[in-house]
Amino acid sequence: MIYLLLFWEFFKTGLLAVGGGLATLPFLSNMADTTGWFTHSQLADMVAVSESTPGPMGVNMATYVGYTTAGIPGALIATLGLITPSIIVILIIAGFLKSFRDNRFVNSVFLCLRPASTGLIVASGLSVAAMTFFGVSDIASITLDAVKAFDWKALVLAVILLVVTRWIKPTKKLHPIVWILASAVVGVVFSFAGV
Amino acid sequence: MSYLKLFLLFAKIGVMTFGGGYAMLPILQRELVDTRHWATEEELADYFAIGQCTPGIIAVNTATFIGHKRKGISGGIVATLGVVFPSLIIITILAGLITTFADLPFVQNAFAGIRVCVCVLIFNAVVKLWKGAVKSILAFGIFLVVALAATFLNLSPAIYVLITAALGIILEALHAMPGERGKKA
Structure with a gap:
């Protein structure tokens, strides 16, 4: 089924x-x-x-x-x-x-x-x-509690990724896989999941 | 040319396509036009445009169409199976691995970081799509209404697709479709 x-x-x-x-x-x-x-x-x-x-x-x-x-x-x-x-x-x-x-x-x-x-x-x-x-x-379903729990670490990473993928000439052309791997490393180093 | 060759060629094209269907075009150019002389540059542009203006995944549509051109209905099926074959193998293996290790803290942290990147990649993809899709007031209106409705209502995306398709037919029947006439993607 x-x-x-x-x-x-x-x-x-x-x-x-x-x-x-x-x-x-x-x-x-x-x-x-x-x-x-x-x-x-x-x-x-x-x-x-x-x-x-x-x-x-x-x-x-x-x-x-x-x-x-x-x-x-x-x-x-x-x-x-x-x-x-x-x-x-x-x-x-x-x-x-x-x-x-x-x-x-x-x-x-x-x-x-x-x-x-x-x-x-x-x-x-x-x-x-x-x-x-x-x-x-x-x-x-974003509530006040969710706003208080806003993930600032994630926002900083997002802003950096936006800049390197959109505005910086030499890094703009790189394949997304580069940024996915880099984000994985950042996630582990700064324990993004909080575990 | 045998079916096996057709299958292998499209499996190769599948492996070399990274990302969306648009990533396929340069590879098709090399394999079909430059190396095999199966099609001219113009024919390929036509094949690809047809892949985009039929429902479904561009890469799959283009494979079906070229396979059909070469070897009829069975050719269409063989080429399509070829283009999805590498995904089946690679993703199944990776998905198995990721499922097995999903509970490890470092895997969870890595994916929490990756999700941030996914947001940025979706944003970038939207900007690119926007440039090709939103070229008139009407298109902007459709975009805005669908984006808002889909954000706040819990309806199947199929509904939006069907309503918008009907809108296109009605506007054209009334000769009310603005601009862009005869211009091709």
């Missing part, structure tokens, strides 16, 4: 996630809420691992979630669920792909979908930030 559910959840994700990389994140975040298969903090870890290992990010995240939920068969089923809609859709429209791409309705739909997808990723990003800085699962 869990396998069927897993396949269905990833089938939906594969069918409806639009764009590259993080486009699946909002779907996975919603999956964490509705199924309880994994936590938001596990999901953030999966993003980091998926970004720093070979393979398309969306595929890596599906494999990871599948493994976390139901072991090796889960990894396989989630990944197959993710790619099945692509295979079906592409094979169906393969005959008239060129006219599909030039179709004004298709263009118009994607002009609307891209900003929507960006908005969805912003919302998921905010919930990762709420968890990282306030220790709560989403923006709406």
Whole structure:
């Protein structure tokens, strides 16, 4: 049963996630809420691992979630669920792909979908930030206690990372894996989890 | 060309793709255009654009499409299985290791640090996506409404995708779609 559910959840994700990389994140975040298969903090870890290992990010995240939920068969089923809609859709429209791409309705739909997808990723990003800085699962549940528990160490690291990834020329071009590893070291040295 | 070769080629492309589907383009260029002469630069640009304007993961769509071009339906399936194969192996091994050691204090501290980095990486990805996606008042409106709604309501992202797709169709039917006409990604 869990396998069927897993396949269905990833089938939906594969069918409806639009764009590259993080486009699946909002779907996975919603999956964490509705199924309880994994936590938001596990999901953030999966993003980091998926970004720093070979393979398309969306595929890596599906494999990871599948493994976390139901072991090796889960990894396989989630990944197959993710790619099945692509295979079906592409094979169906393969005959008239060129006219599909030039179709004004298709263009118009994607002009609307891209900003929507960006908005969805912003919302998921905010919930990762709420968890990282306030220790709560989403923006709406930030309470006064959570504000008092604000993680200043995390903020300092975030500001430094923003500067080196956006504004300093020589470090801007480095692969994200460099910053993920550096953050891991900082996390251990300054015991970010407080253990 | 055999199916095995097609599978291995896309497995190789899968291994060399780090990050999102966009990271795939330079590798496709080298493997398909420069080394194998399977496609011209223009054809590749078309393949890739189609991968972006069909639902689903760009890397997977592009693999299915090129596989289908080369060897029909079974080619599409084989190429797609090839592109996900390395992820299956590598992530399963890593996920197993991480699960085993997740309770060690140093692993917990490391991931607490990494999560901060993930926030910054998501922010950077959003800035990049924003530049490509939000180019009109309408796009900005869609972005804002979806971002706010998805932050404060607990609805499935599928709902936003379906509503926005319907909006695109309606606006186009009413000839009310602003700007950008005929411009391709």
